[in-house]
Amino acid sequence: MKITTAIAKSQGKPLSIEKAELDNPKQNEVLVKVVASGICHTDAAGRDLGMTPYPVALGHEGAGIVEQVGDGVSTVKPGDHVVLSFSYCGHCENCLTGHPANCFHLNELNFGGHNFDGTHRIHDASGNNISTFFGQSSFSTYSVVDENSVTKVSNAVDISLLGPLGCGFQTGAGTVLNYLKPEFGSSIIIFGTGAVGLSALMAAKIVGLDNIIAVDIHENRLKLAKILGATKTINSQQEDINEVISKLTPNGIDYSIDTTGVPSVIKEAVSVLKPSGTCALLGIAGDVTFNIQQDIMGESKHVVGVIEGDAIPQLFIPKLIKYYQKGMFPFDKLISFYNFEDINQAFSDSASGSVIKPIVKLSE
Structure with a gap:
């Protein structure tokens, strides 16, 4: 399917908003319509440090609505509100003992630029691969992510607020x-x-x-x-x-x-x-x-x-939302919203300290 995504083409250059092609989700994957995505210092590092092969579609604090799931996905269904978080294998010793943020394959899965199976889901108009960031590339209108990266959340809370729970707030x-x-x-x-x-x-x-x-x-x-x-x-x-x-x-x-x-x-x-x-x-x-x-x-x-706060996102993010609903974790006080086309200004404002947590809105 055709999507719009924000791409870092070379080291230290502003992001470029472009059309791209996104593959359908495979058996263990979820297609998410991204409503909004927070901007984190790690996104700036991905733009400036070459930690993921260029060109790379950035974004890793996404939140949105499930559109489609692979045959092997059982934890979410179309229509569910979800927060996207970091990628982890789910099979290594650290994952199995409740520490997925210390996954043996964390760097490969989050910064290697490819999906779990080593292939790519995002391509430019000529069919060339675009690297994925943190397994989600959430500065995109749609994203394909592994089931491990998806946390179902209550639809009683504005989904556009929740993306930073997947990284910075977590x-x-x-x-x-x-x-x-x-x-x-x-x-x-x-x-x-x-x-x-x-x-x-x-x-x-x-x-x-x-x-x-x-x-x-x-x-x-x-x-x-x-x-x-x-x-x-x-x-x-x-x-x-x-x-x-x-x-x-x-x-x-x-x-x-x-x-x-x-x-x-x-x-x-x-x-x-x-x-x-x-x-x-x-x-x-x-x-x-x-x-x-x-x-x-x-x-x-x-x-x-x-x-990542040594968190299991699927357990910890819903807890933080409950604290927020009780007025005990008022993270909304940190947030400033930006339109998608103003994403580079949002990066600049974050770097200057004039805003604390910019969130880019990608769809309503």
């Missing part, structure tokens, strides 16, 4: 609720108050932590962090983080989260921990230099990377 909230599992009354500091950081912050409020500290350089984001549950906000360009922390919790912080990927910020996120504290790294980062004895081992600190 990553932040899941890191707190699924991975760190902080004790009631403990402390957490979150570096970076974008969509991932604020999702982690809202999850920390659900748990009931005594100190929920948000760090950023954008005052508009820190103001929102306060509204969403931060007990203390720090503008790192105006205040000394260690000085503020020493007054709040003299022994240090129980948990820290870095969403920035900035090496100096990562080191700060580790340094503010109390002995035996845990730092979760969520941002795309490069080299960071530590003195292992002084910075980590000497105080039994834990530094861990967490992918």
Whole structure:
């Protein structure tokens, strides 16, 4: 079938909205009419870093309505509202033990550019293959995805809001609720108050932590962090983080989260921990230099990377929606909507920090 999709043709260039051809779903696949798709930092990385072979149809926070299912699909049917999330094999040790975000084949399935069987579903007008992103390429009017990537959701909630639950919101909230599992009354500091950081912050409020500290350089984001549950906000360009922390919790912080990927910020996120504290790294980062004895081992600190909030999307996303319906996870406060033709402006606004979570509407 003919679709319209946003394609990154070469490294660092703006996306091009073009017509393309989408194959029908195979036995284990689902055809989804994409209503809206969130823009995440990983999409910008896919555009700029060449992590998936060009040309690549981007988008990985899709939400929409099932149009058709393959003969082997049993979890959804036409007409169901669904959120699309990351690809995983479902068969490796980590998938079978409830950690699909640590799938042995995660990088291949999400960034290799092809579907599970190694073939492509999207083609240009000349029949040339276009790479798929995160197994969904949701900046498209329609998408074919493996059944593992589909989570059925309630149709009582506006489907256009829900796409970021498949990645950014899931990553932040899941890191707190699924991975760190902080004790009631403990402390957490979150570096970076974008969509991932604020999702982690809202999850920390659900748990009931005594100190929920948000760090950023954008005052508009820190103001929102306060509204969403931060007990203390720090503008790192105006205040000394260690000085503020020493007054709040003299022994240090129980948990820290870095969403920035900035090496100096990562080191700060580790340094503010109390002995035996845990730092979760969520941002795309490069080299960071530590003195292992002084910075980590000497105080039994834990530094861990967490992918997709260690979530099982089919279980976790519906839970987040229930929290939203109860007013406990108000992620709609983070969202700004854009028309499909304005997708490059949405990327630009996200990069500047003027919006937190842009969502592109592809259909009504």
